[in-house]
Amino acid sequence: xxxxxxxxxxxxxxxxxxxxxxxxxARFEEWRDGGVGCVHVTLxxxxxxxxxxxxxGEWNRLLEKNSDLIALAxxxxxxxxxxxxxxxxxxxxxxxxxxxxxxxxLIEVFYSLGVRIxxxxxxxxxxxxxxxxxxxDQGVSKFFGRGVIxxxxxxxxxxxxxxxxxKTCFDAIEYSSRPxxxxxxxxxxxxxxxxELNRRNKSTALLKRLAETSGVVxxxxxxxxxxxxxxxxxxxxxxxxxxxVDLVGIDAVGFGTDFYTGWPESEIKWWRAGxxxxxxxxxxxxxxxxxEWFPSPVAFPNVLAGLEKRGFSAAExxxxxxxxxxxxFREGFQPVSK
Amino acid sequence: xxxxxxxxxxxxxxxxxxxxxxxxxARFEEWRDGGVGCVHVTLxxxxxxxxxxxxxGEWNRLLEKNSDLIALAxxxxxxxxxxxxxxxxxxxxxxxxxxxxxxxxLIEVFYSLGVRIxxxxxxxxxxxxxxxxxxxDQGVSKFFGRGVIxxxxxxxxxxxxxxxxxKTCFDAIEYSSRPxxxxxxxxxxxxxxxxELNRRNKSTALLKRLAETSGVVxxxxxxxxxxxxxxxxxxxxxxxxxxxVDLVGIDAVGFGTDFYTGWPESEIKWWRAGxxxxxxxxxxxxxxxxxEWFPSPVAFPNVLAGLEKRGFSAAExxxxxxxxxxxxFREGFQPVSK
Numbered sequence: 309x310x311x312x313x314x315x316x317x318x319x320x321x322x323x324x325x326x327x328x329x330x331x332x333x334a335r336f337e338e339w340r341d342g343g344v345g346c347v348h349v350t351l352x353x354x355x356x357x358x359x360x361x362x363x364x365g366e367w368n369r370l371l372e373k374n375s376d377l378i379a380l381a382x383x384x385x386x387x388x389x390x391x392x393x394x395x396x397x398x399x400x401x402x403x404x405x406x407x408x409x410x411x412x413x414l415i416e417v418f419y420s421l422g423v424r425i426x427x428x429x430x431x432x433x434x435x436x437x438x439x440x441x442x443x444x445d446q447g448v449s450k451f452f453g454r455g456v457i458x459x460x461x462x463x464x465x466x467x468x469x470x471x472x473x474x475k476t477c478f479d480a481i482e483y484s485s486r487p488x489x490x491x492x493x494x495x496x497x498x499x500x501x502x503x504e505l506n507r508r509n510k511s512t513a514l515l516k517r518l519a520e521t522s523g524v525v526x527x528x529x530x531x532x533x534x535x536x537x538x539x540x541x542x543x544x545x546x547x548x549x550x551x552x553v554d555l556v557g558i559d560a561v562g563f564g565t566d567f568y569t570g571w572p573e574s575e576i577k578w579w580r581a582g583x584x585x586x587x588x589x590x591x592x593x594x595x596x597x598x599x600e601w602f603p604s605p606v607a608f609p610n611v612l613a614g615l616e617k618r619g620f621s622a623a624e625x626x627x628x629x630x631x632x633x634x635x636x637f638r639e640g641f642q643p644v645s646k
Numbered sequence: 647x648x649x650x651x652x653x654x655x656x657x658x659x660x661x662x663x664x665x666x667x668x669x670x671x672a673r674f675e676e677w678r679d680g681g682v683g684c685v686h687v688t689l690x691x692x693x694x695x696x697x698x699x700x701x702x703g704e705w706n707r708l709l710e711k712n713s714d715l716i717a718l719a720x721x722x723x724x725x726x727x728x729x730x731x732x733x734x735x736x737x738x739x740x741x742x743x744x745x746x747x748x749x750x751x752l753i754e755v756f757y758s759l760g761v762r763i764x765x766x767x768x769x770x771x772x773x774x775x776x777x778x779x780x781x782x783d784q785g786v787s788k789f790f791g792r793g794v795i796x797x798x799x800x801x802x803x804x805x806x807x808x809x810x811x812x813k814t815c816f817d818a819i820e821y822s823s824r825p826x827x828x829x830x831x832x833x834x835x836x837x838x839x840x841x842e843l844n845r846r847n848k849s850t851a852l853l854k855r856l857a858e859t860s861g862v863v864x865x866x867x868x869x870x871x872x873x874x875x876x877x878x879x880x881x882x883x884x885x886x887x888x889x890x891v892d893l894v895g896i897d898a899v900g901f902g903t904d905f906y907t908g909w910p911e912s913e914i915k916w917w918r919a920g921x922x923x924x925x926x927x928x929x930x931x932x933x934x935x936x937x938e939w940f941p942s943p944v945a946f947p948n949v950l951a952g953l954e955k956r957g958f959s960a961a962e963x964x965x966x967x968x969x970x971x972x973x974x975f976r977e978g979f980q981p982v983s984k
Contacts, residue, residue: 358696365751413703
């Protein structure tokens with residue numbers, strides 16, 4: 309007898325707004341076992357247009373060979389249908405706008421290929437915007453940057469600013485006609501600034517502005533951006549979730565684990581330096597161990613149980629688990645009607 | 647009052663299986679005025695994957711700005727719906743497999759972007775096959791060539807061999823699990839071999855084999871491959887149509903004009919030499935004038951009237967005009983069912 313999928317049987321709908329593991333069947337099984345109904349995956353960081361086509365080719369084969377576990381979703385309706393079939397919906401996204409190169413038309417072309425979320429930049433300055441390693445007062449570029457946001461709004465591609473500067477985040481909220489996403493980051497007001505990657509987290513002022521404009525932030529279990537790093541306890545994570553909900557309200561908080569595994573350590577250099585530097589500007593110390601209570605997405609049920617013990621209602625847990633993201637995806641993935 | 651479209655009012659459905667004009671509104675108006683319901687257009691000859699994305703970007707804007715006249719079709723059902731709306735359906739295709747580069751996965755990627763027809767090669771030898779300028783005994787390559795045909799069969803992309811060698815045509819028929827197309831060529835048995843581009847036309851043996859395997863040939867008004875060139879009369883063209891129907895039957899003949907206009911003469915060098923030679927191996931003499939009875943696709947109704955005068959029945963004219971291509975497109979554009 310085929311075991312019942314945890315996705316179908318578990319409620320509520322669970323959406324992870326960012327994972328970047330090496331894609332392989334073991335991950336898709338973890339999603340099933342953890343009851344994860346939808347995962348936003350990364351196709352490109354520094355990959356250009358042509359290279360990204362090959363990544364899509366690789367995913368075409370993964371989707372074909374693992375069609376018992378996963379399917380591509382390009383709308384909220386498709387996510388719901390895939391989850392109803394007991395499988396995990398995959399949403400394509402970029403962590404940098406590098407696949408668009410210098411060509412405004414490539415946004416719609418990649419939308420046609422299923423891409424629904426793009427982060428404006430990854431850590432550093434590119435043609436579109438400035439990333440969190442740059443100084444805080446660098447924002448969205450006046451010409452290409454604003455044009456890219458307008459075009460993403462038009463075709464129905466969600467703007468993500470997780471790795472961006474404070475100013476890029478505020479600029480993106482201002483220039484975007486639609487709510488934007490912080491798919492994976494934590495509140496620096498709770499975590500503090502004495503952590504290794506403190507520039508990755510988001511200020512209280514920014515999170516408030518995000519929520520006012522119907523945006524959503526995905527809380528992350530990535531050790532380097534949690535309080536106490538890999539030693540962060542589930543209790544501390546739940547404290548952070550409560551703190552964030554108190555700050556911005558129940559409609560603005562979701563999960564974006566930033567979970568990754570399966571890569572060789574040499575991959576870190578690609579993420580940190582791409583082709584644009586010979587060495588990473590930040591020392592490469594190897595992968596941080598995931599906290600013992602979140603070794604992988606299979607542990608999601610414990611996190612949801614933790615929220616319940618903290619007194620969150622079933623309706624509130626459903627919003628954090630997936631409904632807030634689903635709301636954003638439902639509106640944000642649609643082209644502007646003519 | 648908006649003038650009634652000739653596409654909606656004229657019967658039968660008219661499909662032109664190849665045009666390669668510089669795409670602009672004047673062409674789409676000609677299609678309307680000539681009652682052309684569907685046109686297979688060329689996105690790439692030598693353009694590689696990245697360059698072809700930009701061509702698709704250009705077409706996205708053309709489709710948006712001329713949505714009163716044209717719409718993209720990716721299936722026979724869509725062609726019929728677009729024609730029913732009084733507009734012309736555009737089918738995307740390549741005249742060379744250069745957009746696939748050396749990557750078997752790019753066939754499905756371009757299928758996802760709407761491409762439904764690809765000619766294996768344009769005049770010369772490439773990774774996949776040999777073109778009509780090469781010697782007649784060069785065919786489909788053993789590894790990549792057969793793989794590309796199998797993958798096109800799998801995803802639902804029609805194999806076209808118009809500019810290929812005799813052996814490539816026979817090889818493609820053999821290796822393809824689905825009928826193949828000669829979208830634009832004439833029978834050398836009728837036209838003779840004393841014309842400038844005689845290697846472009848197709849032998850009697852090949853056309854018979856094509857028809858036996860449910861393929862279709864699109865007869866062309868391109869002066870350089872018609873009897874008497876630009877001086878070919880409508881009567882001679884109709885003789886050729888009758889001759890071809892007598893040879894291969896009424897189910898294997900359609901139109902594929904190869905009509906082009908709007909390009910600067912410098913474009914000829916790109917078609918003839920791409921990036922692979924500094925000069926064309928065939929002397930460039932400028933554009934040939936189109937015959938006076940076919941200055942553009944607006945003249946299609948005269949050609950259909952000519953067929954009627956020759957005694958073709960309405961049902962036979964409907965097959966030649968569009969039904970034969972529609973039959974091929976209906977089956978050929980579908981992915982193989984699992």
